[in-house]
Amino acid sequence: MTATALTAIDLAGLRRRLTETVSGDVRFDAQAKGMYATDASNFRQVPIAVVIPRTLDDVVAVHVACRDVGAPLLPRGCGTSLSGETVNRAVVIDVSRHLTAIGEVDVAARTVTVEPGAINEQVNRATGPHGLIFGPDPSTHSRCTIGGNVGNNSCGIHSLQSQLYGPGPRTSDNVAALDVVTADGARFEVGVGEEEQLDAIVAAGGRKGEIYAALRQLRDRHADAIRAGYPSVERLPRRVSGYNLDELLPERGFNVARALVGTEGTCATVLRATLLLTPAMLHRTLVVVEYDDLADACTHIAEIVAFGPIGLEGLDRRLIENQTIQRSNLAALRELPERPKGDAWLLVQFGDETADGCAERVERFRAWLGDNGYADDRIALFGSDEDGGHSSDIWRIREGGLGSTAFPPDGRDHWPGWEDSAVPPERLGEYIPRLQALYARHGLRGAMYGHFGQGCIHSRIDFDLRSAAGVRRYRAFLEDAAELVASFGGSLSGEHGDGQQRAELLDRQYGPELLEAMREFKRIWDPEGRMNPGKVVDPRRLDDDLRLGPGSNPARPPVRFDYPDDGGDFAHAALRCVGVGECRVPDPATVMCPSFQATGDEQHSTRGRARLLYEMLDGRVIDDGWRSAEVFDALDLCLACKGCTSDCPVHVDMPTLKAEFLHHHYRRRRRPRHAYAFGFVDQAARLASLAPALVNAATRTEPLAGAAKRAAGVDPQRSIPRFARVPLRRWFRRRGGGRNPGGPRVVLWPDTFNDYFHADVGVACVEALEAGGWHVVMPTGHVCCGRPLYDYGLLDAVERYLRRTLAVLREEVRAGTPVVGIEPSCLAVFAEELPKLLPHDDDAARLRDCAVHFDEFVERERLPLPRLRGRALLWGHCHHKATGGMVPSLAALRRMGLEASEIRGGCCGLAGSWGFEDGKHDISLRCGEQALLPAVRDADPDTLIVADGFSCKTQIEQAGTGRRALHLGELIARGRRAGMP
Structure with missing residues (x-):
């Protein structure tokens, strides 16, 4: 649809x-347009509007409204497409929320119907x-939608x-089968194997009969x-390009539903899909075989497939490097x-x-490898998680391919x-060297990986x-690559x-007659060309429509942080x-993004926030820079949990980006x-701390408590934590400092x-360090890292x-x-912020290198630990997970004799002071309910709850769990008080 046609749309009528x-x-707001202007591809097209339907009837209503004013449409799932099919100057319908x-599940028919x-x-x-399972599972399977699978023919x-x-x-x-709605608002079901019913369907008339007659x-x-x-x-398992016109052939059964799969929203919108299922085969073993090079790895593809692998x-x-x-x-x-x-x-x-059946398949394959000269040092076996193995860890190497090759260490x-071309599998060994030679001829580089059993190669390339x-x-390479494949x-x-x-290159694959047939196919479904036009x-x-392109020049205002992974460029960091x-994985086993x-709202994902920050710098949709309300609103619910710094495949650092934005947003203005x-x-x-008992009494006595919370902006449903009777440093001074002066x-x-607040935790940690022979020292004056x-x-x-802090610690860190x-x-402040x-301060680098988590120090130095009995449930602070992980804590608990397990994923929801802010109590608890709070409530009363983070412990206490969590140091002290060796 042309720009002239777009300007002729009655936007006020459409909105109404x-x-x-x-x-x-x-x-129709700038925030929504900015978030949905891009997907995972190279393209950027600003939508007319974004609709997030609650019902299937809503989707139909959108089609009718757009029909009435002549507006283009684009159905969209998770928006992870790499070819630009989920961005357009259209009304975007986000079905994912x-x-x-x-x-x-119909077990007998092996089907399930889903939205x-x-x-x-x-x-x-x-x-x-x-x-049973639905067989196709892209590497984005944890968040991609079935609608997207159908759209792309994944x-x-x-x-x-x-x-x-x-x-x-x-x-x-x-x-x-598919339940679909067309651009003019007609809704009906299309199926497979309808050749025998074709006459009856056409005779029945209506929009469906009209379409079926034209398709025949x-x-x-x-x-x-x-x-x-x-x-x-x-012959070619991965033929995904173009429309599936072959599904209409009589010998195929006139499979209209399958002909619509892969049309990328250009013909109709899917409301429901009935899927065929495959035996799950959950007892699995992964065999990893090392080869000299990729071409060598392709030598026996057909023979390996004959052994019947599932992947x-x-x-x-x-990729590995x-x-x-x-x-x-x-x-x-x-x-x-x-x-x-x-x-x-x-x-x-x-x-x-x-398990026995899987083992038998593996043994036959291993024997074949041995017969073909593959020694044991070239082979490794990994059982499935269901069978006590950890093959899923190895699969993460493969699933992380896109993220690890986007911004590789070479700085390009x-x-x-050209990230997913496919050839007949038996020709892959010929194709890869030719493709690599083509890279070299154009001066390009890129890692290669992919679905070798089906002849498909993935590769991100260092295009300028x-x-x-x-x-x-870029264009010349793609034209040559299309000719090659x-x-x-x-x-x-x-x-x-x-x-x-790649649509512009389809003539290389199909020729003029089939391309014209595809155009006719689209016109039958979408006569006015309003469904995802131009794709x-x-x-x-x-x-x-490149997101970058020769005309790209985002603003680069002065910033406070260094952004070392992005060459100091805030725009590149976004x-x-x-x-x-x-970040859109709705799984409590992950930290990102709580x-x-x-909420399920795109603006509260790391992706949504990053896109809005880049749009702010781009200035075409969000044009008020650091003052942007759209960006502020998206960042307001960012817990700065650092989950993105470790869980995001490209390590988007949203806490730093948020701090940077707020620094400039409030410049010369009062904050709340x-x-x-x-x-x-x-x-x-x-x-x-000058009068802790008096302050504690006041913050728990109305109306003083309410007044204090209102003055500080604390949510009325929160309790202000109690202050310690004797602060840690005061206790340390009174006892005369640390023991073991010669240690x-x-x-x-x-x-x-x-x-x-929790001075008893500090006391316990001092004693634990001293029990290991260490001489503990502590700054005497008031110090703070400034984390809040x-x-x-x-x-x-x-x-x-x-x-x-550096002035106080200078002699120590230099030593x-x-x-x-x-x-x-x-x-974590010392490690990252x-x-x-202070990127050019040598003492800052020294402090970073000297800083160590308590649990890490306990295990690194093998501090003596008491013996305890029972079970322990460990919860890791998000910043702890992002800057070291929970392995040392688990090791320490197990060294103490406890049966320890970790609560995986999520955030406690308090996140420092975030969950204390007025109006955020409820969503704070919703974050905590993703993983932590249910696990604590469900734990046996005798199970110890271990959490080192102050906010985590506070959330557990204030969320009605009836439990109190212990810091690892407190647990060590408890064991010693009990007199256990």
Whole structure:
């Protein structure tokens, strides 16, 4: 649809119709437009509006409203597409938030019917207990939607399982029926195998009969060309490009539903999908085989497939090196078989309904490997999680491919564009060297990995998309690559679709007659061309609408942090989000992103926030810079939990971006009162410590307590934590300082929370260190790392605090004295924020290197621990997980004799002072309910709850669990008091 046509749309009428007929959210605002202007591709197109329907009737109503004013439409799921098919100058319909229903599993028919927003992995969790799964599982399976799978004709890591043991490799092969709505608002169901009913359907008339009649005529005219131009799925399992016109052939059964799969929202919108299911084969073993290079790894693909694996993936050396340098999946990487000359690996997974059956398949394959000269040092086996193994850890190497190759250590950004071409599997060994030579000819680089068992190669490439010459090279390479894959009888896309990225090149694969047939197919469904225009057929150019491009020049205002991973460039730090949506995983087993998990709203995901920050710098949609209300609103529910710094595949650092934004947003303006009350909590606590008993009485007696909370901006449902009767440093001075004067020195950092509130924790930690022979020292004057100040962007004050800290600790850190942190969030400041705020201060670097979490120090130095009996449930502070992890804590608990397990995922929801802020109590608890609070409530009364974070312990106490959590130091002290050795 042209720009002229867009300007002719009655936007006021469209807004009125949508508002009157849709029960979900209807948004024409800059924030929504900014968030939905991009997906995971290279393209940017600002939508007309965004609708988040609550019901299927809402979706139909949107189509009717757009029909009445001639507005284009774009249905969208999770928005992780890499080809630009989920961005357009259209009314975007986001089905992912509410339209997530999963129906009952029909075990006999092996089917399940789901709404388009149902998440791929959640569908499999629903079908798994019946021994069935939906075969296609892209690497984004934890958050991508079935509607997106249908739109792209997705495949995935285990589509080989569906190919060998189920209906077929692609989503189209695994669809039995679709409930659809067309651009003009007509709703009906389309199915498969309808050749015998075709006359009756046409005779019944209506929009469906009209479409079916036209499709039959199309099929009959072009049948011979379709048969000649469409290779069978057996020959080319990953043919995803173009429309599935072959599904209309009489010998195929006139499968209209399957013909619609892969049309990328250009023909109709899916309201429900009935899916065919595959045997789950949950007893699995992963065999990893090391090879000299990728071509060598392809030598026996056909023979390996004959053994019946459920997955067959390939990895190259560059991918492994990237993850090693980025410190991703390190434990799993160390377990890969590796010789000095090995540059490639195959991941061959076998599955069965029984463990013995799986073992038998693996043994036959291993014997074959041995017969073909593969020694044991080139092979490693990993059992499934169900069988006590950890093959899922190895799969994370493969699933992390996109993130680890986006911004690799070579400093050159890598982008999609030719990331999923496919050839017949037996020709993969010929194709890869030719493709690598093409990279070299164009001066390009990129890691290669992918679905080798089905001939599909993934690769992000270091295209220069910022200069005119770079964009010309980008286009020239893609044109040559299209010619190359076509010469192999392959497909431009083997998984991600055409969108705008490859649609312009489809003539290389199909030729003019089939392209015209595809245009006719679209016109039959969408005569006015309003469904996702400019994608797949009659496409916009692949070098138009680039998010970057030669004209890109986002603002680069002066900033306070260093952004070392982005060359000091705040714009690049925001651009770092590649859109794969891992922050949208609605799984309590993950930390990132707690506010999205609680709300389901895109603006409260790391991705949504990063996009808005970049749009703020771009200035075309969000044009008020640091003063932006749209960005502020999105960041307001960011807990600064640091989950994104470790869980995000490209390590978007939203807490730092938030602090930077707030610093500039409030420049020369007053902040809300809670920013000062909580940001300078160290000063308030310092005053309260002069008369803690009086302050505690006042904060628990009305009306004084209510007045204090109102003055500080504390939510009325919260209780102000009690102040310690004797602060930690005062206790330390009164006892005469540390023991063991001849022992090695260690600084115990007296953070505000364990100094003025939980002083008993600090006392316990001092005694634990001294029991190991260490001489504990502690700053005598008031010090604070300034952690709460970051959350409100008070960065000038933070710098003052940190410079004082460095002055106090200078002699110690220059001597290499360990600085032990009791409170994880404060230790994390030394590890992360300090060097980014003072990047050229050598003492800051020294403090970073000296700083260590208490539990890490306990295990590193093997401090003596008492013996305890029973069970312990460990909860890790988010900042602790992001700056070291919980392995030392678990090790210490187990060394004490406890049966210890970790509560995985989520955030406590308090996040420092965030959950104390007025109006945030309820959402704070919703975050906590994702993982922590249910686990604590469900724990046996005799089970110890262990949590080192002050906010975590406070949330547990104030959320009605009836439990009190212990710091590891307190637990050690309890054991000693009990007299246990």
